[in-house]
Amino acid sequence: MEVKQAMKLFTERHADKIQGVLSCFDRVVITGTIPVICHAQGMTRYLFSHEIRIFDYPKWAEPLREEIRLNAERIAQESGLEIEFIRRKTFRKEERIREIVAQRGTHPGLVHIFSAMEPCPSYKPWHDKKTHKTFLKPTDGKCLHYYFYFILEDLGLCYLRVPTWAPFRLQFYYNGHNELASRLRKKGIGFQMLDNAFDVIDEFEKAQRMANTLSPKRLHRQLDRIAREYCPVIRHFPSGYHWSLMQVEYAMDIVFKRREDLRPIYEELVRTAVHSVKPENIATFLGRKLTNQFEGEMGTDYHTRIEGTRIKHHMKQVAIKMYDKQGKVLRIETVANQVSFFKHHRRVEHRDGTWSMKDAPVKKSIYSLPILCELMGAANRRYLEFISCIDDPTSGIRDLEKISKPVKDGDRSWRGFNLFQGEDLDLFQAITRGEFNISGFQNRNIRATLIDKTGGQVSRMIKRLRKHGLIKKVAKRYKYYLTTFGRKVTATALMMREMYLIPMLRGIVIG
Secondary structure, eight states: HHHHTTTEEEEEEEHHHHHHHHHHHHHEEEEOOOGGGGHHHHHHHHHTTTTTOOOGHHHEEEEEHHHHHHHHHHHHHHOOOOOOOOOOTTOOOHHHHHHHHHHHOOSSSSEEEEEEEEEEEEEEEEEEEEEEEEEEEEEEEEEEEEEEEEEETTTEEEEEEEETTTTOOEEEEEHHHHHHHHHHHHHTTOOOEEEEEEEEEHHHHHHHHHHOOOOOOHHHHHHHHHHHHHHHHGGOOTOOOEEEEEEEEEEEEEEEHHHHHHHHHHHHHHHHHHHHHOEEEEEEHOOOOOOOTOSEEEEEEEEEEEEEEEEEETTTTTEEEEEEETTTEEEEEEEEEEGGHHHEEEEEEOOTTTEEEEEEEEBBGGGHHHHHHHHHHHHHHHHHHHHHHHTTTTHHHHHHHHTTSEETTEEEOOOOOOSSHHHHHHHHHHOOOOOHHHHOOHHHHHHHTTTOHHHHHHHHHHHHHHTTTTTOOTTTSOEEOOOOHHHHHHHHHHHHIIIIHHHHHHHHHHO
């Protein structure tokens, strides 16, 4: 199993304490927009094409608002529900829904409807006296929103947020763990949940295979059906809704048999990660390159919560979090509030009609969910590999001793590595850069970092790395990747340098 293989260092060490591992999407928030009116220019063109005066925009939008309101009231009446208006900002919708579900059960159907006055994007008519043109300008408004909470047979508990004013931008939420729970029930696989984490699953490997089979097409059909049911104004726009990813969380859960087993391990992991994870490590986890041109917030936060503690390493609008879920599940989670932060090799179409294959940002479409499963899952695994060395550096230290000794290749001897100083340290800091974890590295990439080295010198360095089993070559290409052994050794060396060697030397200087 791929996930188990990626976490071999950690799971083997604690095999007697771990009952299973599962990776799947957690929180997924999707935005629905109507293409023809989703921005001010499009809305202006739409009104002109339908011979509606720009300053009659509010008059055009009011009947649509009424249509959404009457539809919500009809659905509530047919379902025997009352729409609950939220007056307090501190009101917790999730807690109220949890109470209702506990009473009604988890069978499919409408659960509850909330309404609230909330901010929304809008437009205002404008006449430019200089150009003598009349058009709509974007503005911030406020309108009544409906929150429809329902349980779907395939996705579990979800909600759809529907504004009552144009451009009618929808927000849909579902949880990947709830979706998997629904599918496990269908297959008759026993499980138990603690909040949104699995405490027990009878067959972890089958559950993982089910979590990996994601169908954006099926999700698209469901979203269209839900939009038609709860936002009836869509019938006025033949283009329908375009669905894009607003926020995605992908979690790796290591489920321990007992809370007593996880507690000491987690405390050591958090304590050490706070001190050892540097900005360049965060970039590496997320598969990015940290340069002097980087602009944005980056760092590590540690918080104590009611449920426990949490450590978060963030880079711009993406982060990796680690926390103990219900004291029994070690969760590592990559969170993206901007999925285009990630890059992958895909077809890119150019303005002149041509196209090429290149590394490009992930598209925000819901059809990017499968590639995000790979990219965010890889980020979680890289983080776990890193903390595996923190957890017990003994085997890593033995490996460091091993690569410090020369190796024989026929009559030739290749000298060992010293990863704590000099050109060996520079070399390893170069090959562990974030972007090389995804696309590998070549001779020219190393030369760009080690500017005083020639191509021939770098070739001999690469040969030496291969002879020690630290990197592997891609078949028929001059491209290389760190091996599992290489990642383990470099992580151990770089952490020991940051955590022990440098602080010790500073202490000597101060003394």
